[in-house]
Amino acid sequence: MxxxxxxxxxxxxxxxxxxLDDGVGVLKKLSGDGMLGTLDFLGENVKSLEEAAQSREAYLAALDEISRAQLPATVSIKLTQFGLDFSEEACRANVVGLVERAAAMGSRVEIDMESSDYTDRTLRIVSSxxxxxxxxVRAVIQAYLYRSEADIRMLSGRKxxxxxxxxxxxxxSTVAYPGKAEVDANYVKLMKLLLDEGTYPAIASxxxxxxxxxxRHIQEQNIARDRFEFQMLYGIRRDLQRELVGEGFRLRLYVPYGNAWYPYFMRRLAERPANVIFLAKNLLRS
Ligand SMILES: Cc1cc2nc3c(=O)[nH]c(=O)nc-3n(C[C@H](O)[C@H](O)[C@H](O)COP(=O)(O)OP(=O)(O)OC[C@H]3O[C@@H](n4cnc5c(N)ncnc54)[C@H](O)[C@@H]3O)c2cc1C
Known part of the structure; x- marks a missing residue:
C-alpha cells in the first residue's frame, strides 16, 4: 500500500x-514564506537495529541538506524509529550522533512523543x-496524559x-483524559505554564x-515573540498558518517525507473523520 x-x-x-529532496523543497518554499520547518523522515517501530541505523543515516543526510541550503529547520524523530523497542542504550547511541550533528550546525533534534508505553524511556533519553x-533537543508533551503537568515541571527545571x-x-482512561473538553482544558493550563515558566516552548495545535x-495570554503577560513558537502540521489549517506569520509570530511546520506514511496518515484521518470523505471525493474525481 x-x-x-x-x-x-x-x-x-x-x-x-x-x-529527501521533496521534504527539502517544501522547507525552501516555507522559508520563502517566512515559516520555519521541522523535517520528519517517516517511520516508527522499526523491525531491527539495522533498520534503526538506516533511519539514523537518513536523518544525518537530512541535516546535511538543511545545513547546505542554510534553512531555518530542525528534524523530528521517533525513538521507536531509532531502536527503542530493542534497547534503550542502543537507541540512545543512535540518537547521540544526530544531536551532535544538529548541535554543530546550530540546529536541534525534536523528539516526538509516541504512545504512553514509551513516555518514561523517551523522557529519560531526552534528559540525558x-x-x-x-x-x-526538544521534548514533546501530550496534554491528554494525566502525568503531563509533572513532566513539564521536570523538563522546565532542566531548561x-x-x-x-x-x-x-x-x-x-487510566492514563489519559477520555473527553475532548478535558484534554482542551488541560492543554490551555499547560500552555500557560509553559509560556510563563518554560524554555522556548512550542505551541503545537x-x-x-x-x-x-x-x-491573549501572550499579550496580557507581555511575552516577547522570540521566547516561543507556534507549530502546525504540513497541510493543515493553511489559513491560520498565514494569519500567524502575517502577524509576525514564529511558526514552524512539521514536514513529513518518505514511504512509510501509513501510521502517520491514519492518525491524521482519525483526528478529523471529514478527511476521509474529502479524500474519497478527490480519488473519485481523479
Ligand atoms: C507540530 C506538531 C507536532 C506533533 N507532534 C506530536 C507528537 O510528537 N506526538 C503526538 O502524540 N502528537 C503529535 N502531534 C499531533 C497532536 O497530538 C494532535 O493529534 C493534532 O495536532 C490534532 O490536535 P489539534 O491540537 O490540532 O486539535 P483538534 O481539536 O484535533 O483539532 C482542532 C482543529 O484543527 C483542524 N485539524 C486538526 N487535525 C486535523 C487533521 N488531521 N486534518 C484536518 N484538520 C485538522 C480542524 O480544523 C480541527 O477542528 C503533533 C501536532 C503538531 C501540530
Missing part, C-alpha cells in the same frame, strides 16, 4: 513526497541528551524546550480557540 501508484494521490495533502548537549500537543494515540487563548 505504502508504495502503490495511488499512494501519492492519497497522501499529498499531508506528506511532502517520498524523497540535554545534559550532554544542552539546547539541542528543556517542550512542544505541547494534545496527543495522537489511543490511550486508556491547529485549534483556533486555543491559538486565540495563547495570543
Amino acid at each position: 505504502e508504495r502503490s501508484p495511488i499512494s501519492r494521490k492519497l497522501t499529498s495533502r499531508f506528506v511532502a513526497g517520498s524523497a 541528551l540535554q545534559e550532554q548537549m544542552p539546547g539541542h 528543556i524546550p517542550v512542544r505541547l500537543c494534545k496527543g495522537a494515540y489511543h490511550e486508556p 491547529h485549534d483556533e480557540k486555543i491559538i486565540r487563548q495563547a495570543l
Whole structure:
C-alpha cells in the first residue's frame, strides 16, 4: 500500500513526497514564506537495529541538506524509529550522533512523543541528551496524559524546550483524559505554564480557540515573540498558518517525507473523520 501508484494521490495533502529532496523543497518554499520547518523522515517501530541505523543515516543526510541550503529547520524523530523497542542504550547511541550533528550546525533534534508505553524511556533519553548537549533537543508533551503537568515541571527545571500537543494515540482512561473538553482544558493550563515558566516552548495545535487563548495570554503577560513558537502540521489549517506569520509570530511546520506514511496518515484521518470523505471525493474525481 505504502508504495502503490495511488499512494501519492492519497497522501499529498499531508506528506511532502517520498524523497529527501521533496521534504527539502517544501522547507525552501516555507522559508520563502517566512515559516520555519521541522523535517520528519517517516517511520516508527522499526523491525531491527539495522533498520534503526538506516533511519539514523537518513536523518544525518537530512541535516546535511538543511545545513547546505542554510534553512531555518530542525528534524523530528521517533525513538521507536531509532531502536527503542530493542534497547534503550542502543537507541540512545543512535540518537547521540544526530544531536551532535544538529548541535554543530546550530540546529536541534525534536523528539516526538509516541504512545504512553514509551513516555518514561523517551523522557529519560531526552534528559540525558540535554545534559550532554544542552539546547539541542526538544521534548514533546501530550496534554491528554494525566502525568503531563509533572513532566513539564521536570523538563522546565532542566531548561528543556517542550512542544505541547494534545496527543495522537489511543490511550486508556487510566492514563489519559477520555473527553475532548478535558484534554482542551488541560492543554490551555499547560500552555500557560509553559509560556510563563518554560524554555522556548512550542505551541503545537491547529485549534483556533486555543491559538486565540495563547495570543491573549501572550499579550496580557507581555511575552516577547522570540521566547516561543507556534507549530502546525504540513497541510493543515493553511489559513491560520498565514494569519500567524502575517502577524509576525514564529511558526514552524512539521514536514513529513518518505514511504512509510501509513501510521502517520491514519492518525491524521482519525483526528478529523471529514478527511476521509474529502479524500474519497478527490480519488473519485481523479
Ligand atoms: C507540530 C506538531 C507536532 C506533533 N507532534 C506530536 C507528537 O510528537 N506526538 C503526538 O502524540 N502528537 C503529535 N502531534 C499531533 C497532536 O497530538 C494532535 O493529534 C493534532 O495536532 C490534532 O490536535 P489539534 O491540537 O490540532 O486539535 P483538534 O481539536 O484535533 O483539532 C482542532 C482543529 O484543527 C483542524 N485539524 C486538526 N487535525 C486535523 C487533521 N488531521 N486534518 C484536518 N484538520 C485538522 C480542524 O480544523 C480541527 O477542528 C503533533 C501536532 C503538531 C501540530
